[in-house]
Structures are given as C-alpha cells and as structure tokens.
Amino acid sequence: MKVARISTLVVGLALLALAEAGAQIRINSPGKVAERQAENRANRKIDQTIDRGFDKVEEGIGNIFKKKDKTAKEEKNDQKGTSAESSEDNTGGGSSEGRASGGTSTGGKAVEPAKPTLKAYSKFDFMPGEKIVAAEDFAQDAVGDFPAKWNTNASAEVVTIDGYDGKWLMIGKTSNASYIPEFINALPENFTLEYDLVYNNWNKEYAYQRRLLTTLHEVQDASQQINRDAAGRGATFAFDGKMGNGSVELVQTNKSGNYTDLRGINDYQPINPDNNGKVFHVALWRQKGRLRVYVDENKVFDFPRAFPTDIQLSAVRFHADISNDEAQVFISNIRLAVGAPDTRSKLITEGKFVTTGITFDVNSATIKPESFAVLKDIAATLTENASVKVKIIGHTDSDGDEASNLALSKKRAEAVKEALNKEFGVGSDRLQTDGKGESEPLTPNTTPEAKANNRRVEFIKL
Template sequence: MKTIKQILGVAVLFFLMLMPQNTQAQFWEKVAKTAEKAAEKTILKKTEEKVSKKTGKTIDDAVDGKPKKKKKRKSKSKKKKGAVISSDNEENNSTDAAEDSKPSFAAYSKFDFVPGENIIAFEDFSQDEIGDLPARWNSSNSAEVVTLNNTEGRFIQIGTGKGSYVPEFINEFPENFTLEYDVVFDFDVSEYAYQRDLMVVFSDVQNAGYELQKSTPGKNGFVFAIRGGISGGGKVDIHKYCADRNLNLRSDKQIGQLKKDNSGRGQKMHISIWKQKQRLRVYIDEQKVFDIPRAFEKATVIRNLKFYSQTTPENTFYYLGNIRYAVGKPDMRNKLITEGKLVTYGITFDTGKATVKSESYGTIKKIANVLSDNTQVNVLITGHTDADGDDVSNQKLSERRAISVKNLLVDEFGIDASRLKTSGKGESEPIAKENTPEAKAKNRRVEFQKI
C-alpha cells in the first residue's frame, strides 16, 4: 500500500508533465528561491546559536572569575640538566633571560641592607686563570675558577668533598662589617642527598689555617649555611656555637630559591650579611631571612671568616663569586648634611651598564630619607667608574649612571627633580690607583655633594 508522500509525489510529477515548458521554468525558479531562503535562515539560526553560546560562556566566566585559557606555545629550547659552566670565551646567550628573571626594583621595598662605609676586600677572580685554584685563597679541598653561561663574571666551582676555602685577604674584623657574595647551585634539589652544604663561618680561631676540616673551628663562632637536597627541597640555617654550650642556638627556614621544583637551579642568589656589634642579619636577594640580636656574645672576638663546603653526592656543585667585604657603620646623614659630601658603594651596576641593581634599594632609600628630611638641601650626583675600558665610554657610562640614580630618587621616592643635578667623571678621579680588584671596587662609586 502506497504512502501519502508517495501518492503526492506521483501527483506532482503528473501535474508537471501536463504543465507548459515556460510555466515549468517559472515553477522551478520559485522552488530554487524558496530553498535558498530556507538555507539562509538555517545558517543564520546556527550562527546565532553558536555566537549566543560563546558569548554566554564568556559572560559566565567573567562573572565567575574564570580566566580565559590560552594555547600553550611549544618551546623549541630544552632546559639543560647538569653543569652550568662554560669556557671563558663562550658567547653568553642566556643573559637576557637571566635579566628578565631578576626581581624588580620595587620588590626590594623592605630591603634595608646598607653595605659598610669602606671596602676592605673585593674578589671577582679576574686576576686568576680559568681552571686554577684562586691565588689569594687557602683551601683544604679542590676548587677551580670557571665562568657560567647565564651570568657575568667568574666564580670558583666547589664540588664533592669536605673542606674550607679561606680568603686570606680578609683579616680585619671590627664591630661593624658587611659581607656580600653570589651563590649558584647546580644539582637536583628534589633528589635526597645526605649533605649538600655551603657555609660561611665566622670564628675566634687564632690562625685561619687551623682546623680547616672543621665546620665550627675555635671555641666561639657563627655559621650561616645553605643546604640543598634534603627532604622537601632545601633550606638555610644559622648556628651559633659557644664555649658555654648553654648559649648555643640554631634556626632554619625554607626559601623559594631552594624549592624542589628546581626553579632556582642555575640562578644566582645574592647573599648579604650585616654585623652590627652583637647583632647579625642575613638577606637572600630581597628577603631578610634571619635577624639575630645576640648572634655574638660580648666577650667573643671574631678573628677570621671562611667558606666551608661538605657535599657527598657526585656531580654536586656550588659556585661562589663577587665577594665584597666592607667595614664601618654608614653615617649618611652626617656625611651629606654636615660634611657636605657622601661617597657610597652601596649603589651598584652590572658591568658596562647604567641600570641600578635592585639590591641597591636599601642605600638609595636611606639617601632619599635624608633628602626628604632636609628639603632645603640640593645635591650633585656624580658617577665614577674604574679604568677598565676606554676613557670615552667610561665617561658616558658614568653620566648615564648618575642619571639613573636621579631618576630612581624622583620616580620611586618622590624627591623633587629640581633639587638634583648630575654629572659623570668616568675614570678621571680614582680613589685608589692600584690595579687590584679592591682598588677597582673603590673607584666604582656614586658621590652626593651638597650644592
């Protein structure tokens, strides 16, 4: 039995056969237009549905606080695992990435470290040959001078073993001093190991060459340690040891640079240690990690410092560099307001650059406070360089550095720009004329003169 659709189809076909040819053409034209309009309506309806759905989803996400997902780009480069050393003449392709990863200047807003007034010692290993043990150091373990592929300068590489590394050029220990240095580690922090430690030790041992195999030499001292490869990542700790054991103390904490995701591996950490009589403060990059009011007993006399490493696994490396030791308590207010001139070493720059390093924040903030409290005082900011490089380049560099300092005082601390003048002297007015790391460090300075 035929269906209704079949019967209708046959009827239409019979009707068309009886229809004149010109009438058939008009009929099919109307059918085509009707079909075209129907198709347009269908497409518009589908498009409206999709747009409505997508728009609704976007609005819902905005209301719910859900961020829009972005497609991940595939990285062509792979992170290298293992040593970060390079040859002395290898092109540095990672400097820009390292610069981008540094904390911003504003991140140091709570950083109150100010280095000592006078530089006593500076070590950048520039006078040592690559692959050699540093000439001015005594050691009970092996170490060699290397360069790294992601940061400027030279470092000593400290590997597996146990022993001391004594900077024999540091032999003055007054009540107030500061010690700064850079550390890079190259090992898997998430991998458990018994010992992966790098310490700096202040002690009362009479001779720096004594007890080189001990991490706590003498009877009284203080230790700051970086410890990597322990359960959960790494940590830093301090240890005060005394002849009277009842006065001993210990404390430790975990830091972001030693997280077990290895994000800090191969990255430079800047360590700042500040001793003021009995008090000792320790900073890592922009963070103050320890502030110990009785780190040293009144009767304790510090006679030397050394670095001490004890690591048991193979392929475990620490890199130590840019060591700066300064003494004296900075008296910026008296120097600038009363004496009329302040010479500071606390404002630093990368080699050949005019951008102020973030760790200069504490020094610039103190100078800004002095200027804010003495609104009638105007100053001339003068940049100075060492003698490395040519005269013309150093002159221009010193001028740009002075301008950078002025801009920070104006932009970050609100000092009126009309109160600040700038100039540069390049290498033309050295404080020290020797060709030593210490002399060069003293000549790299920023001066503030009341005008």
C-alpha cells in the same frame, strides 16, 4: 613485532633522556670537569629510562605511545607535570664545552634568569659598610686554577659561566671541604660581608647533601681545623638544598667550633630545583653582638646576641658538603666593608656623601636591586631637608676605555637620579648629574679593593 616495538621504545626513550640531560649552565674550564659530569649524567639517565621502559613492556603495558582517554583531572595533572619537568630541564646542566648562555631556555636559546627589580626590595633594610676593605672577583686568577689568595683542604677551580658576568669559584662534589680567603684577617665590630651564589643540578633526591656554609669566627690560624665548618667562637650560616624546597640556618659556635643551642632554621622556599642557575645575593651584617643575614630581598635571620662582647672575629670560611657527582655551587663578587654610613650627617652637615653601596650591573647603568636601602636612606634625607639640592656624580675604576668609562659614569648618575625621582618621589629639579669616569680615583686602581672603592657615587650638596 614485539622486537620492533621494543627497538622503537629504546630509541625513543634514549632521545628523551638525552633531551632531559641537556645542560643550560655551561662552564668554561680547561679541566672540563662539568662536561664529564654531564656525559655521565646523560648515560645514567638513558640506562635508567630504558630499564623502566623494558619493565613496562615486560609487565604487559604495550602501546605506550598510543594516546589514551583522560579525565579532566588527569589532563590537569599531566600539564602540571610537564611544566615542572620543563622548568627542571631549562635550569639544570653542567657541560663545559665552549661558552654558551646559562639560565632558562627559550626555543633552544638559553637566557639568563630574570633579575628582580628595585621594587622587589621595598622592605630590604640592609646597609653595606662605608669602606670596602676586601674584595674578590677572581679577576687575577687564571681559569682552571685554584685562586692564589685562598687556602683549602679539597679542590675547586675558577671558571667562567656563559650568560653570567665575571669569574666564579666552582665547587663540585666534596665532603668537609673548607675554602678560606686568607686576605681577610680582621672582622671589626661593624662590618658587612656580601657575595653572589649560584647552584647547579640541585635536585629533589633525599640521598644527597648540598650545603654551602659561611663562617665568621675567632681563630689564631685561619686554617685551624680546616676539615670543619668552624674552628672557634663565632657564627655559621648554612645555605642548604634539600628535597624540594631547601632551608637556611644560622648557628652560634663556641671555642671548639661546636654548635651552641643558639640556633635558627628557616625553610626558605626559593631554594629549590626550579632555581638552578639563579644568582642569589647573600649579605651578612654585624653590629657588635648583633648579626643579620639576608638572602636577596629577604631578611632570613636577625640574632641580637650572636656574638659575645669580648669576641675578636678574625677569619671567614666557606665550607661545602656536596655529595652527588653532578651538583655544583659557584661563588663570586665577595665584598667586605666596614663602618656604617651616616647619610644624614655627611650630606647635610658636611655637604658631601660618598657611597659604594649603589651598585650596577657590569658595564651597565642598571642599578642592582640590593641598592634599594641606600637609595631609600638618601631619599629620606632629602625628603626631610626639602630645600636641599644635590649633584649626583658617578665614578668608575680604570678598567676599560677612558671615554667609555666617562660615558658610563654619566649614565649611572642619571640612573640614580631617575630612581630617586620615580621610586622615592624626590623632585628631579633638586637633582643635577655629572660623571667623572676614571679621572678622580680615591686610590690607585691596583687591587680589587681599590677598584671597588673607586666605583662609587657622590652626592654633593649645592
């Protein structure tokens, strides 16, 4: 009878462990790195769970499947534990067979995590630069390859993740690894750097490091001291997963790439295991000596003296320290833009304002919430100049079908009109719309930067 109970225990716990190990972020990569990691993780969980089960049997805790009487407090605690466990199950993962949706799960069907709305960004004051000078979405790179325009002292590969747009650079277990976009070689006095970040299998264990650092620094050679997160004067921003909630950190660096005492840390609550699979939008904004850093709608740092007056920033470096086998971090949609848009002057004085700061989901007229500050600035200009009417014109790049791009550009212009009216109270009778599709590019659609600049919204004073 005891053998039968133990056999039942082994089978039951093995099935539970397999269910717990089910992946939600699924990566399409020829290397199948993530698939092997998921299999190893499942096997380890089965072994650990079975061992715990045998321990309980040997200690005389029999009939573990029998329902026991519980107090109201115990029931409540069990419900909370179940909720947290379900959340972790739904957002963990890492298998790579084929393509399937990423994010949270509903009835076995995975769906992308809920996206924030424009209203969530109501205090967001980030203004992206006027002209995009560098862009990276890895479109030109083959899945499974390391990106051609980058350098590293480690390894990583371009992947696609089901349920998420585009391609991503996947960084797995690594130590003191730098990833350098060599096409960025000048960072002027006024610029913005933005990118999207997703992490996977970040758990609550102290033993592991999970850090992605972004460094802006002054170096003669971008690969100088490549095994460190910085090699010269500048600033380093760290996105750090820790036990439970994680943190973000901003540190000034000196000539040797070492940290100075100008250092800040923010226990940023959203970095936690429940947000495995969430897309975080990171933005860094330099204005001469000042550096502001945003994660999603939150301004997490604002250093007025981050950079010395004589600094010549020349390179960007992403640096990773990830010490457990299953953990991964993904980055994409990198965008460097220069110059500060002057909405008021250009629209009212010059009669035309063009912005790439109003962005949309891929092949969609849904406005991304990080566009809030740009829309707010335009609305303020129109509110201050109550007699002014404008025509909103949408433009796309040349990817895709010409007719579809024309229709999309018109829908995007309408979406901007609706946002200005409903979110900011600008009268719809003052706003006309049109779309030009891909027919009026600013520059040929031959590079990621050119395409990003061609995806724009124009406001023409009537």
